[in-house]
Amino acid sequence: MPRWRPPAEKSTAIITPEGHARLKQELDHLWRVRRPEVVQALAAAAAEGDRSENAEYTYRKKQLGEIDRRVRYLSKRLPELRVVHERPRDTSAIYFGAWFEIEHAVRGDLHRHRIVGPDETDPAQGWISIDSPLARAALGRRIDDEFEAMLPGGPARFVVVDVRYESSDPG
Numbered sequence: 001m002p003r004w005r006p007p008a009e010k011s012t013a014i015i016t017p018e019g020h021a022r023l024k025q026e027l028d029h030l031w032r033v034r035r036p037e038v039v040q041a042l043a044a045a046a047a048e049g050d051r052s053e054n055a056e057y058t059y060r061k062k063q064l065g066e067i068d069r070r071v072r073y074l075s076k077r078l079p080e081l082r083v084v085h086e087r088p089r090d091t092s093a094i095y096f097g098a099w100f101e102i103e104h105a106v107r108g109d110l111h112r113h114r115i116v117g118p119d120e121t122d123p124a125q126g127w128i129s130i131d132s133p134l135a136r137a138a139l140g141r142r143i144d145d146e147f148e149a150m151l152p153g154g155p156a157r158f159v160v161v162d163v164r165y166e167s168s169d170p171g
Helices: 017-046 055-080 133-138
Strands: 099-104 110-116 127-129 146-151 154-164
Touching (some): 133 154
Parallel strands (some): 110 127
């Protein structure tokens, strides 16, 4: 079975300063701490003898491959990312880096999101990629604007309730 995978869809090469620092820290940790630990464990497993029936050896080889794949990705991705330090001129509208709160027009439930780069999304924190359908539909909207987003569950209508620009969750 071939290992070829189709190339991933190109994502926007933009990131917040916090996200850039996290990716650099992850790369440094993988390269200086995690990889040497796994290489040492792999060498110990290889010294045990028959590698064909050595589960520890097989596991560590796979783990090393995953680390190397992530290191390779980060090493290529970090130099091409544009770090956005400044706020937009118009802070009353939703742009990259904005925290915004929207209300579902039908159900009335509130959602808080922050538009970030594709490499730093975190649904648990409400961070959504600038490439996501919701972020694309929200860009440029202001408080009390209504908009429709084509989500995986179908189209949904929202009303913008709040827009803020802070580096951390405005709470």
